[in-house]
Amino acid sequence: MPYPFARPYLTTCGLVPENQESPIHFIEPEITSARYHFRRNHFLYxxxxxxxxxxxxxxxxxxxxxxxxxxxxxxxxxxxxxxxxxAGNKRSLFEPKVFGEQWEKGAMxxxxxxxxxxxxxxxxxxxxxxxxxxxxxxxxxxxxxxxxxxxxxxxxxxxxxxxxxxxxxxxxxxxxxxxxxxxxxxxxxxxxxxxxxxxxxxxxxxxxxxxxxxxxxxxxYVYYPEKDSDAGAFPVTAMNVNSSILHPTDRDILSRGIHVIEGLAWSGSEEIVKVDISVDNGTSWAEAELDNDGESGYHWIRWSYEWEASHPGEFTILSKSTDASEQVQPSSPLWNRKGYGYNAVDKVKVKVE
Amino acid sequence: MPYPFARPYLTTCGLVPENQESPIHFIEPEITSARYHFRRNHFLYxxxxxxxxxxxxxxxxxxxxxxxxxxxxxxxxxxxxxxxxxAGNKRSLFEPKVFGEQWEKGAMxxxxxxxxxxxxxxxxxxxxxxxxxxxxxxxxxxxxxxxxxxxxxxxxxxxxxxxxxxxxxxxxxxxxxxxxxxxxxxxxxxxxxxxxxxxxxxxxxxxxxxxxxxxxxxxxYVYYPEKDSDAGAFPVTAMNVNSSILHPTDRDILSRGIHVIEGLAWSGSEEIVKVDISVDNGTSWAEAELDNDGESGYHWIRWSYEWEASHPGEFTILSKSTDASEQVQPSSPLWNRKGYGYNAVDKVKVKVE
Missing domain, CATH: 3.90.420.10 (Oxidoreductase, molybdopterin-binding domain)
Structure with missing residues (x-):
C-alpha cells in the first residue's frame, strides 16, 4: 500500500496529506462512527x-x-x-472550478x-x-x-x-x-x-x-470573492445554512411511482426550521418532513419528501433549507477563489421512465 | 443501516440495486481483493x-x-x-451528461x-x-x-x-x-x-x-450515438483502449519540484505498448515508463512519469495510451446516449505554486 494511513473505505480527495470524505450515503442518522469520520489534514500526521x-x-x-x-x-x-x-465541503460544485481538494458532499x-x-x-x-x-x-x-x-x-x-x-x-x-x-x-x-x-x-x-x-x-480560510485580487476578502467562520439530497443520486433513472427524496440539512448554530423541495427546478416548492428531535443543536437533521413521479421525463430536484435566524440557501453560491462555504440550493437531476 | 448490503467503503453510485466503485486509488498493483471489487447490479441480489x-x-x-x-x-x-x-466506467465524464450511474474512474x-x-x-x-x-x-x-x-x-x-x-x-x-x-x-x-x-x-x-x-x-449495452434516435446503434463488446491518471488528483495544488505522475492503462485484449503524457494540455508529449511484466493479458498495467514542475502556474496533464493493435485513445469520447465505453484521453488539472 503506497499510502499506509489513508483508508480505502473513505472517498479519496488527496493522499499526502490525507484528505478523505465520509461515506455520506451510509452514515447513521445521528452519529458518525470514528471509522467513517471524514479526514482533512494540512500536514502529515x-x-x-x-x-x-x-x-x-x-x-x-x-x-x-x-x-x-x-x-x-x-x-x-x-x-x-x-x-x-x-470549509471546502462541496468545493467540486463551484463554477468556475477552483483548485484544492475536490470535496463532494461528504466532508462532514x-x-x-x-x-x-x-x-x-x-x-x-x-x-x-x-x-x-x-x-x-x-x-x-x-x-x-x-x-x-x-x-x-x-x-x-x-x-x-x-x-x-x-x-x-x-x-x-x-x-x-x-x-x-x-x-x-x-x-x-x-x-x-x-x-x-x-x-x-x-x-x-x-x-x-x-x-x-x-x-x-x-x-x-479566507473568502476571496475575486479571482485576481484580495478585494472584499473576509474570514471563514460559522457554517452556512445548507442541505444535501442523498437519494435519489444524481442522474438516476427512476420508474414511475412514489419515490422518497431524502437528505440532510444543517446550519452553523441555528436550528433548521424548514426544508423546501422542488421537483421542477424551482418553479414550485413544497415542504419536506423534518426528522427533528426538537433539540436545538449543532447537528444535521434528516428530511424526506414523498414524490409521486406520475409521468416520464427529466426532473431537476432542488432542496433549500432555512434556519431559525431566517438564513436561506441561495440559488447560486458565493464563488470564492479558494472554494469555501459552498451552500447553494442542492440539485439532483433524474429521469423518470 | 437502510441499505444492508451495500458497503460504506466503496464509492456509492447507486444503492438499490447496489452499484459501487472500487477505491481505485488504493488497489494493489495487480490484484483487487474481493472486498474492494466494484459492484454493478441490474436487480437486487x-x-x-x-x-x-x-x-x-x-x-x-x-x-x-x-x-x-x-x-x-x-x-x-x-x-x-x-x-x-x-461499460459505464467514467460515464460521469461525458459532456453533455447522460443519465445512469455516474461512475467515475473506479468501476473496474x-x-x-x-x-x-x-x-x-x-x-x-x-x-x-x-x-x-x-x-x-x-x-x-x-x-x-x-x-x-x-x-x-x-x-x-x-x-x-x-x-x-x-x-x-x-x-x-x-x-x-x-x-x-x-x-x-x-x-x-x-x-x-x-x-x-x-x-x-x-x-x-x-x-x-x-x-x-x-x-x-x-x-x-448498445452504443446510441444520437440523443433522439437509434440511428447508428451498435453493440457494446470489447473494452476500449484506455488510461487513468491516479496521481496527482484533479485540481491538486503542488509545490515546485519533481512529481511522479502515475496511473493505469488497459485495453480489451491487446497489450498496451505506449502511454504518452502531456503536461501542457497536448502541445507536447513524452512517453511514460510502463510497469509491464511482459505478459500479454487482460489486465491493466501501471505507468509513471517524472515531471519537474519548475515554475508556478496551472497545468493540464493528459495521458494517452496505445495498444498493440494501434488503437489510441481519442481526444474526445464517442458520446452515446447511454454513456458506455468512455475512453477519451484522461485529464487532470493542477496548480503549481
Missing part, C-alpha cells in the same frame, strides 16, 4: 512522541500554567453533539465530543484585560507550498467564541478516546464553525492581546 | 435458494445435459487474470478467475450445425423500468467468443470461492469484454441458432 502530556496555557494571562491530561480528565466535563464540516461528520470547556481553563489561568483572541496550536507542522519556512497548524478564536460554553478542549469522541487521526489526545471543538477551527493534537493555548496572523488564519 | 446446483446446458446441442457443481470442479480448470470494467477491478473453459462444456453437450450464439442466464431477475414484465439478466456471446479458450465458467476468484455478490457459485468470465458480458450467478447455458434479443442485449 504529527509525531506524538514530541507531545509532553502537559499543555501550556500562557500569553496574556495572570497565571501562566501547564495542565496535564490527568488534571484535565479530573475537571468537570460536558458533551456536545456537533457536526464538523470542512458528526458525533458526541466530550471534554472540558475551554473557558474553564482560561478562567483558571486568568485572562488579562485587553485580550482579544485565544490562539491554539496543533502538533501537526510542516512546510506550506507558499513558503520555505516550517509552520505549525495554528488558529485563533475571538475571545467571545473561546469563552462560549460549547467550545471544548475535547478528549473523547462517541465515549471513547479521540482516535489519533482525529486529534488524540486533545482536540479543540468549536461547534457551529467550519472544521478548520477545531484544531487537532493541541500543543498549546495562548491568550493574545492582538489578532493572530498565521497563514491558516490570514491566507487560508 | 438473487435468491440462491432457487439455485439447484445443477446447471442445464441445452438448446441447439446434440446431448442436452445438466452439470453439477461437483462435476464442474472435477473438470480441468484454468486461471485467467482479467480486468473487469463496467481485476484479479484471478479460475474455472472451466466454456468450450469444454459446449463440446461435452455437442454444438449442432447452424448455432450462432451461446445464451447465458443469471439467477438475478426483476422488473425493468421500461416494462412491467419480469426478466432475468441474460446475455449472449457469439459462438466464436464463447469458444475462446479464455472464456470461463468460473468458480473461484483469487483462489477462493467467488463471493456471493460477485456471482457465487458460478460466473461467466469473458476477458477483454466490458463487464456486462460476465454474467453472474449462472442459471443456465443455452446454445442458439439465432441471435438473442433480450433487453440487456438489444436495449441496454
Amino acid at each position: 504529527p509525531n506524538l512522541l514530541s507531545f509532553t502530556y502537559w499543555i501550556p496555557i500562557r500569553g496574556n494571562v495572570e497565571r501562566p500554567m501547564w495542565i496535564s491530561l490527568k488534571e484535565l480528565y479530573d475537571l468537570p466535563s460536558v458533551t456536545v453533539s456537533a457536526l464538523l464540516e470542512c 461528520s458528526q458525533g458526541n465530543w466530550r471534554g472540558v470547556q475551554l473557558r474553564i481553563l482560561l478562567e483558571m489561568a486568568g485572562i488579562q484585560e485587553g485580550s482579544v483572541e485565544v490562539v491554539v496550536e496543533g502538533c501537526d507542522r510542516g512546510k506550506r507550498k507558499d513558503s520555505a519556512q516550517e509552520v505549525s497548524y495554528t488558529r485563533s478564536l475571538p475571545l467571545e467564541k473561546a469563552m462560549h460554553p460549547d467550545t471544548l478542549v475535547a478528549y473523547a469522541y462517541n465515549d471513547r478516546p479521540i482516535p489519533f487521526k482525529h486529534g488524540f489526545p486533545l482536540r479543540l471543538i468549536v461547534p457551529g464553525w467550519y472544521g478548520m477551527a477545531s484544531v487537532k493534537w493541541i500543543k498549546q493555548i495562548e491568550v493574545s492581546a492582538k489578532p493572530f496572523t498565521g497563514p491558516f488564519q490570514t491566507k487560508d | 438473487p435468491n440462491l435458494l432457487s439455485f439447484t446446483y445443477w446447471i442445464p446446458i441445452r438448446g441447439n446441442v446434440e446431448r442436452p445435459m445438466w452439470i453439477s457443481l461437483k462435476e464442474l470442479y472435477d473438470l480441468p480448470s484454468v486461471t485467467v487474470s482479467a480486468l473487469l470494467e463496467c 477491478s481485476q484479479g484471478n478467475w479460475r474455472g472451466v473453459q466454456l468450450r469444454i462444456l459446449l463440446e461435452m453437450a455437442g454444438i449442432q450445425e447452424g448455432s450462432v450464439e451461446v445464451v447465458v442466464e443469471g439467477c438475478d431477475r426483476g422488473k425493468r423500468k421500461d416494462s412491467a414484465q419480469e426478466v432475468s439478466y441474460t446475455r449472449s456471446l457469439p459462438l466464436e467468443k464463447a469458444m475462446h479458450p479464455d472464456t470461463l465458467v468460473a468458480y473461484a476468484y483469487n483462489d477462493r470461492p467467488i463471493p456471493f455478490k460477485h456471482g457465487f457459485p458460478l460466473r461467466l468470465i469473458v476477458p477483454g469484454w466490458y463487464g456486462m458480458a460476465s454474467v453472474k450467478w449462472i442459471k443456465q447455458i443455452e446454445v442458439s441458432a439465432k441471435p438473442f434479443t433480450g433487453p440487456f442485449q438489444t436495449k441496454d
Whole structure:
C-alpha cells in the first residue's frame, strides 16, 4: 500500500496529506462512527512522541500554567453533539472550478465530543484585560507550498467564541478516546464553525492581546470573492445554512411511482426550521418532513419528501433549507477563489421512465 | 443501516440495486481483493435458494445435459487474470451528461478467475450445425423500468467468443470461492469484454441458432450515438483502449519540484505498448515508463512519469495510451446516449505554486 494511513473505505480527495470524505450515503442518522469520520489534514500526521502530556496555557494571562491530561480528565466535563464540516465541503460544485481538494458532499461528520470547556481553563489561568483572541496550536507542522519556512497548524478564536460554553478542549469522541487521526489526545471543538477551527493534537493555548496572523488564519480560510485580487476578502467562520439530497443520486433513472427524496440539512448554530423541495427546478416548492428531535443543536437533521413521479421525463430536484435566524440557501453560491462555504440550493437531476 | 448490503467503503453510485466503485486509488498493483471489487447490479441480489446446483446446458446441442457443481470442479480448470470494467466506467465524464450511474474512474477491478473453459462444456453437450450464439442466464431477475414484465439478466456471446479458450465458467476468484455478490457459485468470465458480458450467478447455458434479443442485449449495452434516435446503434463488446491518471488528483495544488505522475492503462485484449503524457494540455508529449511484466493479458498495467514542475502556474496533464493493435485513445469520447465505453484521453488539472 503506497499510502499506509489513508483508508480505502473513505472517498479519496488527496493522499499526502490525507484528505478523505465520509461515506455520506451510509452514515447513521445521528452519529458518525470514528471509522467513517471524514479526514482533512494540512500536514502529515504529527509525531506524538514530541507531545509532553502537559499543555501550556500562557500569553496574556495572570497565571501562566501547564495542565496535564490527568488534571484535565479530573475537571468537570460536558458533551456536545456537533457536526464538523470542512470549509471546502462541496468545493467540486463551484463554477468556475477552483483548485484544492475536490470535496463532494461528504466532508462532514458528526458525533458526541466530550471534554472540558475551554473557558474553564482560561478562567483558571486568568485572562488579562485587553485580550482579544485565544490562539491554539496543533502538533501537526510542516512546510506550506507558499513558503520555505516550517509552520505549525495554528488558529485563533475571538475571545467571545473561546469563552462560549460549547467550545471544548475535547478528549473523547462517541465515549471513547479521540482516535489519533482525529486529534488524540486533545482536540479543540468549536461547534457551529467550519472544521478548520477545531484544531487537532493541541500543543498549546495562548491568550493574545492582538489578532493572530498565521497563514491558516490570514491566507487560508479566507473568502476571496475575486479571482485576481484580495478585494472584499473576509474570514471563514460559522457554517452556512445548507442541505444535501442523498437519494435519489444524481442522474438516476427512476420508474414511475412514489419515490422518497431524502437528505440532510444543517446550519452553523441555528436550528433548521424548514426544508423546501422542488421537483421542477424551482418553479414550485413544497415542504419536506423534518426528522427533528426538537433539540436545538449543532447537528444535521434528516428530511424526506414523498414524490409521486406520475409521468416520464427529466426532473431537476432542488432542496433549500432555512434556519431559525431566517438564513436561506441561495440559488447560486458565493464563488470564492479558494472554494469555501459552498451552500447553494442542492440539485439532483433524474429521469423518470 | 437502510441499505444492508451495500458497503460504506466503496464509492456509492447507486444503492438499490447496489452499484459501487472500487477505491481505485488504493488497489494493489495487480490484484483487487474481493472486498474492494466494484459492484454493478441490474436487480437486487438473487435468491440462491432457487439455485439447484445443477446447471442445464441445452438448446441447439446434440446431448442436452445438466452439470453439477461437483462435476464442474472435477473438470480441468484454468486461471485467467482479467480486468473487469463496467461499460459505464467514467460515464460521469461525458459532456453533455447522460443519465445512469455516474461512475467515475473506479468501476473496474481485476484479479484471478479460475474455472472451466466454456468450450469444454459446449463440446461435452455437442454444438449442432447452424448455432450462432451461446445464451447465458443469471439467477438475478426483476422488473425493468421500461416494462412491467419480469426478466432475468441474460446475455449472449457469439459462438466464436464463447469458444475462446479464455472464456470461463468460473468458480473461484483469487483462489477462493467467488463471493456471493460477485456471482457465487458460478460466473461467466469473458476477458477483454466490458463487464456486462460476465454474467453472474449462472442459471443456465443455452446454445442458439439465432441471435438473442433480450433487453440487456438489444436495449441496454448498445452504443446510441444520437440523443433522439437509434440511428447508428451498435453493440457494446470489447473494452476500449484506455488510461487513468491516479496521481496527482484533479485540481491538486503542488509545490515546485519533481512529481511522479502515475496511473493505469488497459485495453480489451491487446497489450498496451505506449502511454504518452502531456503536461501542457497536448502541445507536447513524452512517453511514460510502463510497469509491464511482459505478459500479454487482460489486465491493466501501471505507468509513471517524472515531471519537474519548475515554475508556478496551472497545468493540464493528459495521458494517452496505445495498444498493440494501434488503437489510441481519442481526444474526445464517442458520446452515446447511454454513456458506455468512455475512453477519451484522461485529464487532470493542477496548480503549481
